[in-house]
Amino acid sequence: xxxxxxxxxxxxxxxxxxxxxxxxxxxxxxxxxxxxxxxxxxxxxxxxxxxxxxxxxxxxxxxxxxxxxxxxxxxxxxxxxxxxxxxxxxxxxxxxxxxxxxxxxxxxxxxxxxxxxxxxxxxxxxxxxxxxxxxxxxxxxxxxxxxxxxxxxxxxxxxxxxxxxxxxxxxxxxxxxxxxxxxxxxxxxxxxxxxxxxxxxxxxxxxxxxxxxxxxxxxxxxxxxxxxxxxxxxxxxxxxxxxxxxxxxxxxxxxxxxxxxxxxxxxxxxxxxxxxxxxxxxxxxxxxxxxxxxxxxxxxxxxxxxxxxxxxxxxxxxxxxxxxxxxxxxxxxxxxxxxxxxxxxxxxxxxxxxxxxxxxxxxxxxxxxxxxxxxxxxxxxxxxxxxxxxxxxxxxxxxxxxxxxxxxxxxxxxxxxxxxxxxxxxxxxxxxxxxxxxxxxxxxxxxxxxx
Numbered sequence: 001x002x003x004x005x006x007x008x009x010x011x012x013x014x015x016x017x018x019x020x021x022x023x024x025x026x027x028x029x030x031x032x033x034x035x036x037x038x039x040x041x042x043x044x045x046x047x048x049x050x051x052x053x054x055x056x057x058x059x060x061x062x063x064x065x066x067x068x069x070x071x072x073x074x075x076x077x078x079x080x081x082x083x084x085x086x087x088x089x090x091x092x093x094x095x096x097x098x099x100x101x102x103x104x105x106x107x108x109x110x111x112x113x114x115x116x117x118x119x120x121x122x123x124x125x126x127x128x129x130x131x132x133x134x135x136x137x138x139x140x141x142x143x144x145x146x147x148x149x150x151x152x153x154x155x156x157x158x159x160x161x162x163x164x165x166x167x168x169x170x171x172x173x174x175x176x177x178x179x180x181x182x183x184x185x186x187x188x189x190x191x192x193x194x195x196x197x198x199x200x201x202x203x204x205x206x207x208x209x210x211x212x213x214x215x216x217x218x219x220x221x222x223x224x225x226x227x228x229x230x231x232x233x234x235x236x237x238x239x240x241x242x243x244x245x246x247x248x249x250x251x252x253x254x255x256x257x258x259x260x261x262x263x264x265x266x267x268x269x270x271x272x273x274x275x276x277x278x279x280x281x282x283x284x285x286x287x288x289x290x291x292x293x294x295x296x297x298x299x300x301x302x303x304x305x306x307x308x309x310x311x312x313x314x315x316x317x318x319x320x321x322x323x324x325x326x327x328x329x330x331x332x333x334x335x336x337x338x339x340x341x342x343x344x345x346x347x348x349x350x351x352x353x354x355x356x357x358x359x360x361x362x363x364x365x366x367x368x369x370x371x372x373x374x375x376x377x378x379x380x381x382x383x384x385x386x387x388x389x390x391x392x393x394x395x396x397x398x399x400x401x402x403x404x405x406x407x408x409x410x411x412x413x414x415x416x417x418x419x420x421x422x423x424x425x426x427x428x429x430x431x432x433x434x435x436x437x438x439x440x441x442x443x444x445x446x447x448x449x450x451x
Contacts, residue, residue: 025407029327040324065087069094072417075444138182155195180225201236232311340372342376343379352389365404
């Protein structure tokens with residue numbers, strides 16, 4: 001028997017309950033087809049409540065804006081509104097969806113680079129604009145309707161601290177005086193505050209960025225402006241596993257055996273990243289550590305209160321953590337290139353974020369019997385050599401067969417939509433919301449109308 005290196009995924013109790021209900025899974029596949037994305041609005045509500053609880057516990061005035069780009073789900077967006085969150089939109093299409101979901105313009109923030117047409121529209125609506133560049137500020141000033149103001153946040157970058165990752169987004173700190181002057185001179189702009197977004201979970205980096213951002217807040221006050229918000233963006237972690245030890249074993253095996261046994265020929269998945277798929281710490285821990293970190297010997301939470309600043313966050317991954325799974329039926333099993341291959345009714349780009357390898361094993365729904373002696377590779381349905389759903393060997397708990405259902409766990413954050421395409425005429429997977437009502441699940445099509 002070959003040595004096994006399984007990478008089991010943590011499962012939210014709601015997802016685990018559904019995956020244990022083979023009849024409910026069968027009903028969903030029969031009604032909506034395979035592959036199928038399933039989202040759990042109830043889990044998102046839990047995540048929102050936990051993040052808000054941390055902020056309330058520290059006595060910090062706050063706003064939570066759901067980064068809609070993380071998942072195109074209308075049901076998750078509607079749940080964000082019900083939970084009292086704002087919406088962070090990054091396109092005209094996302095803006096339309098937020099308005100259709102019932103968000104008022106003053107509960108919407110527009111982020112990312114923006115086209116002239118998008119700028120004119122958000123200016124007319126009075127949406128808060130997270131300005132990425134001086135170019136945007138100039139166009140916002142020109143587009144602001146007479147007699148009203150457009151609230152803006154200055155997204156900052158170019159921090160001096162070596163702990164803060166460099167970014168292609170935002171207004172360089174060297175240009176902030178010009179940005180403040182643009183806002184001060186424009187009667188149609190109102191400085192709501194400053195913002196940054198870091199591609200790291202390191203609280204020390206956030207503290208350094210906050211410290212440097214506070215100098216811009218001070219400079220704004222000197223110009224007679226009254227910023228009231230510090231927006232620290234998102235980037236909060238997901239919890240993929242309950243125990244990091246299997247990832248450590250996998251990384252050691254990969255280093256010892258090379259890629260020949262565990263990885264499909266011609267590919268290199270690298271050692272698992274402990275900060276991502278090996279992470280077993282909740283997103284709340286990152287936020288908690290940031291609020292407790294010290295700025296000039298005072299906790300960040302105290303500094304924000306004393307400066308009468310409201311803390312905004314823009315979580316995406318943290319809000320949909322464990323709020324979705326992807327189901328796909330097994331088409332058949334074969335031998336190819338000397339490997340055991342399971343061909344699945346799914347395409348790689350419909351379950352992976354960009355071109356990343358998902359370092360979690362799927363769950364075989366209703367699987368029985370002994371685990372296979374060895375792992376298998378999962379192949380997609382496209383006529384492309386590159387359409388390997390797993391370029392690494394996965395280790396299932398039972399033998400898969402034609403017609404069985406594989407469930408990919410915790411796929412709501414970017415994996416469902418970021419790279420999805422309709423290649424070869426295959427339509428994008430349907431998406432449904434699964435809601436536990438009493439002792440059974442109901443499934444609702446994830447669109448504005450539902451069915």
